[in-house]
Amino acid sequence: MTDEPLLQIRNLTKTFTVGKGQELVAVSNVSLDLREGETLGLVGESGSGKTTLGRVVLRLTEPDTGTVRFEGIDLLALAGEPMRRMRSKMQIVYQDPMLGFNPRMRVRDIISEPLRLHETLSRTELQKRVMEVLELADLDPRVLSERPGAIRKAEQQQVAIARAIATGPRFIVLDEPTGLLDLSVSIHIIGILRRLQEEQKIAYIFISHDLSAVRAISHRLAIMYLGQLVETGPIEDVFARPTHPYSEALLSSVLLPDPKTTRQRLRLSGEIPSPINLPPGCPLAPRCPLVEERCTGGPPPLVAIRGNGESGQPSWWSTCFPLSDNEENLDNWYAIMQEHESTETEELRAAIAAARTENEG
Amino acid sequence: MVTETPDATPAGSTASGEILRVSDLTLHHLVEDRLVIDGAFMSVDSGEVLGVMGESGSGKSALLFGIIRLLLREVEQRSGRIAYRGEDLMAKSNRQMEQLRGLEMAMIVPGGKFSLNPVETAGSQIVDVLRSHFPDRSKKDLADEAIEILRIIGIPDPDIRFRAYPHELSGGMAQRILIAKAMACSPQLLLGDEFTVGLDVTIQAQVMDHFHALLRERNTSLILTTSDLGIAATYCDTIAVIRRGQIVEYAPVLDFFANPQHSYSRLLLSAAREARAQQKMDEARVDVERDTSQDRRFVHEDLPAPPDLYTLVAPGHLVRLEDE
Numbered sequence: 041m042t043d044e045p046l047l048q049i050r051n052l053t054k055t056f057t058v059g060k061g062q063e064l065v066a067v068s069n070v071s072l073d074l075r076e077g078e079t080l081g082l083v084g085e086s087g088s089g090k091t092t093l094g095r096v097v098l099r100l101t102e103p104d105t106g107t108v109r110f111e112g113i114d115l116l117a118l119a120g121e122p123m124r125r126m127r128s129k130m131q132i133v134y135q136d137p138m139l140g141f142n143p144r145m146r147v148r149d150i151i152s153e154p155l156r157l158h159e160t161l162s163r164t165e166l167q168k169r170v171m172e173v174l175e176l177a178d179l180d181p182r183v184l185s186e187r188p189g190a191i192r193k194a195e196q197q198q199v200a201i202a203r204a205i206a207t208g209p210r211f212i213v214l215d216e217p218t219g220l221l222d223l224s225v226s227i228h229i230i231g232i233l234r235r236l237q238e239e240q241k242i243a244y245i246f247i248s249h250d251l252s253a254v255r256a257i258s259h260r261l262a263i264m265y266l267g268q269l270v271e272t273g274p275i276e277d278v279f280a281r282p283t284h285p286y287s288e289a290l291l292s293s294v295l296l297p298d299p300k301t302t303r304q305r306l307r308l309s310g311e312i313p314s315p316i317n318l319p320p321g322c323p324l325a326p327r328c329p330l331v332e333e334r335c336t337g338g339p340p341p342l343v344a345i346r347g348n349g350e351s352g353q354p355s356w357w358s359t360c361f362p363l364s365d366n367e368e369n370l371d372n373w374y375a376i377m378q379e380h381e382s383t384e385t386e387e388l389r390a391a392i393a394a395a396r397t398e399n400e401g
Numbered sequence: 402m403v404t405e406t407p408d409a410t411p412a413g414s415t416a417s418g419e420i421l422r423v424s425d426l427t428l429h430h431l432v433e434d435r436l437v438i439d440g441a442f443m444s445v446d447s448g449e450v451l452g453v454m455g456e457s458g459s460g461k462s463a464l465l466f467g468i469i470r471l472l473l474r475e476v477e478q479r480s481g482r483i484a485y486r487g488e489d490l491m492a493k494s495n496r497q498m499e500q501l502r503g504l505e506m507a508m509i510v511p512g513g514k515f516s517l518n519p520v521e522t523a524g525s526q527i528v529d530v531l532r533s534h535f536p537d538r539s540k541k542d543l544a545d546e547a548i549e550i551l552r553i554i555g556i557p558d559p560d561i562r563f564r565a566y567p568h569e570l571s572g573g574m575a576q577r578i579l580i581a582k583a584m585a586c587s588p589q590l591l592l593g594d595e596f597t598v599g600l601d602v603t604i605q606a607q608v609m610d611h612f613h614a615l616l617r618e619r620n621t622s623l624i625l626t627t628s629d630l631g632i633a634a635t636y637c638d639t640i641a642v643i644r645r646g647q648i649v650e651y652a653p654v655l656d657f658f659a660n661p662q663h664s665y666s667r668l669l670l671s672a673a674r675e676a677r678a679q680q681k682m683d684e685a686r687v688d689v690e691r692d693t694s695q696d697r698r699f700v701h702e703d704l705p706a707p708p709d710l711y712t713l714v715a716p717g718h719l720v721r722l723e724d725e
């Protein structure tokens with residue numbers, strides 16, 4: 041098994057109990073593979089479970105059921121010292137780096153702290169390693185003696201990246217690392233992350249709301265909705281021809297930076313429902329324009345869009361009842377989705393006008 | 402503190418449909434000792450959506466607070482004239498400005514539920530706005546009106562949401578309540594400060610589509626700050642690009658996207674062009690040429706910009722001279 045993925049996630053579920061016996065399924069039966077040097081973009085609405093999935097994979101939160109294999113080792117079976125040692129190989133970078141820094145420490149100590157925890161280096165070796173990661177994160181050595189609050193937001197994020205790579209991890213969860221940054225700065229950070237990956241073969245799970253950032257850095261895309269993965273596949277394929285109605289709704293909602301063109305959107309009705317005590321069936325059913333009776337009955341089937349991967353998982357799949365009828369004829373399925381799409385606000389305008397007349401009448 | 406300029410004629414009162422005219426607005430931050438806004442100008446017609454684009458720290462929010470005259474204590478107005486429907490706002494007392502805010506012009510703040518009072522229901526926060534302007538109307542009457550506003554804003558089950566506390570609302574719903582608060586008294590001019598930031602794209606599209614249609618329907622003007630080129634292109638009629646407190650380019654939206662002149666605007670748009678080139682490869686997307694012939698055009702022929710600093714490159718399209 042030379043081709044075993046770096047990270048193998050199988051049937052991972054995490055439920056939180058809220059209030060009196062109410063259950064919130066934050067991550068529901070998620071299976072994913074991540075290869076060395078690969079980036080998986082993880083997208084979905086707020087509350088869809090992206091962050092929880094990232095934390096569960098790192099065992100920052102304990103899952104209820106499922107397995108996580110990292111470098112072939114069952115992470116969930118580890119305890120104590122072996123788990124602690126494993127942590128030097130997997131890291132996380134948060135949206136707001138300041139939340140993870142001790143504001144009274146200097147940048148030099150922030151970056152060297154994980155090295156002191158995980159390795160026994162002499163003072164000169166430590167110094168040398170800090171300078172190395174500083175350069176990898178494209179940081180100016182002048183920041184070393186600063187406190188994190190005194191440097192710019194982008195530099196704070198670079199410090200967080202430098203700290204994350206200090207122990208030479210194989211895998212990093214990036215939880216909205218560009219979420220608070222301006223466009224030009226976010227492009228810079230993504231450039232650093234990409235270069236790091238090329239040089240160090242680190243695998244990323246990149247969690248973000250920003251679809252263009254996800255597209256710029258990811259090799260594969262996973263789309264989550266209410267704790268479930270609804271579609272996973274190669275990034276350009278899913279962006280170009282998503283098969284799940286939720287994927288289509290999400291990707292077609294991106295506004296075009298072009299005033300002369302508008303785009304047909306698959307519109308979902310209403311809002312993301314409360315994730316507490318979800319009914320059985322497809323989680324999108326109450327909002328989906330293509331909903332059928334069977335969609336509310338039980339869990340939707342997994343439809344393989346493209347072949348089987350080496351580890352038994354198809355490389356592109358989606359979970360949808362109506363799609364499963366069109367498995368052999370995807371063009372027909374795309375045509376069906378398009379029938380439900382619309383462009384602009386004409387209907388909205390009419391609806392508002394009607395509401396007003398009704399009110400006045 | 403306001404420095405009066407000698408020719409204090411209400412500027413722009415003659416221009417047809419013009420609702421707001423700002424000239425030479427300069428705001429100085431006393432503590433940081435820098436100009437947060439440096440000689441800003443604008444002209445907004447009834448029903449026009451002006452998009453103010455810039456990165457964080459460029460001064461775009463300060464510009465909105467300057468217009469509605471809600472400045473931090475450490476920010477002083479060095480110069481500038483703000484005329485709302487020909488009336489000089491600088492000449493108004495605090496009391497008069499309070500009357501104007503909410504009734505004539507209102508601000509939509511970002512932050513969803515975190516910008517609402519956590520211990521008051523959504524409905525009563527809207528009633529509060531209404532009551533402050535219509536103190537004589539009955540409680541029942543105001544509540545009915547608040548529910549009606551929620552319905553017009555596009556909130557499902559408005560009578561249930563009326564009684565909901567902010568923590569019971571989703572981010573998108575809470576943002577709609579903030580829009581409802583601003584629109585409660587049907588003001589003619591809305592100032593929106595990046596209020597869809599943090600909403601998911603599907604919800605953002607839902608909220609903005611409905612809100613935009615409503616603006617058109619009521620012929621309400623909006624000044625919207627944003628750093629999102631998609632929002633600028635989709636919902637704005639006119640674009641003002643701001644950098645370090647200075648407006649560097651001001652143009653009708655079609656002209657701006659087709660023919661950006663300032664190096665900073667070009668930089669912003671180059672990222673957009675790349676994204677667009679990529680989007681064109683998405684086969685499942687059906688992109689439709691928008692019929693812009695029916696759009697109302699807002700071309701400001703007489704923008705109050707200093708001629709020694711700005712070049713007119715096309716009708717209503719001004720570019721600030723770049724220092725080499």
